[in-house]
Amino acid sequence: MLPPATRNADRYWYERAEEAIRKVGGEHYDMLARLIATLSPQTSVEQNVGWAVQALRQYRDEGRAPAYGYLHVGRFAGVRERVNVVLNGGEVTGQKCSQFYRGLVGDGEAVAIDNFVALAIGADPRALTPHLYQRLAADIRHVAHDWGWQPRQLQAALWAVAPRQRPGGDLGKALEQAEGLLYQGKLWVGGPYGQRRGNE
Numbered sequence: 001m002l003p004p005a006t007r008n009a010d011r012y013w014y015e016r017a018e019e020a021i022r023k024v025g026g027e028h029y030d031m032l033a034r035l036i037a038t039l040s041p042q043t044s045v046e047q048n049v050g051w052a053v054q055a056l057r058q059y060r061d062e063g064r065a066p067a068y069g070y071l072h073v074g075r076f077a078g079v080r081e082r083v084n085v086v087l088n089g090g091e092v093t094g095q096k097c098s099q100f101y102r103g104l105v106g107d108g109e110a111v112a113i114d115n116f117v118a119l120a121i122g123a124d125p126r127a128l129t130p131h132l133y134q135r136l137a138a139d140i141r142h143v144a145h146d147w148g149w150q151p152r153q154l155q156a157a158l159w160a161v162a163p164r165q166r167p168g169g170d171l172g173k174a175l176e177q178a179e180g181l182l183y184q185g186k187l188w189v190g191g192p193y194g195q196r197r198g199n200e
Helices: 004-008 013-038 045-062 077-087 095-104 115-120 130-147 151-161 171-182
Strands: none
Touching: 004 151, 013 045, 013 077, 013 095, 013 151, 013 171, 045 077, 045 171, 095 130, 095 151, 115 151, 130 151
């Protein structure tokens, strides 16, 4: 059962996000999208974007992933390891992250189901097995096609109406605020609110 507010929710989140990623990422647009998707688990949009822009800057300046242990982004060690894999040319992995990446680069059929989307449609996020994920994604695609929407648009609308303690973030606005990290003289490590500078 979809929340009644879904039809009136913001269905164009991905389109705006894709435009912002292309603007900020430039020739490294695809890598920035991969980093944002990889860094997304259990992270606010603002924190995610700050980490992704920092990782992109290191990738741009060095042409490869920094040595593991230097790239201090991501909340969990497993996420940091996947960031290094992506920076070294590997694929975005994980059922949610890989779908999120596809949505960010224009795949209208992508459906990224996180805890918020699961809650919005009445599913228990703790029970989100691969089988249940695929079933929910198929249901979202079916409804989206009935409405004449892209599945990624319905998923974005569900994410927007999901119960949460604070509103979901605007990726475009977060990228605009973090864009300066790509060009400033010193690179913060440890997130946008890091404790030390990496190039000192």
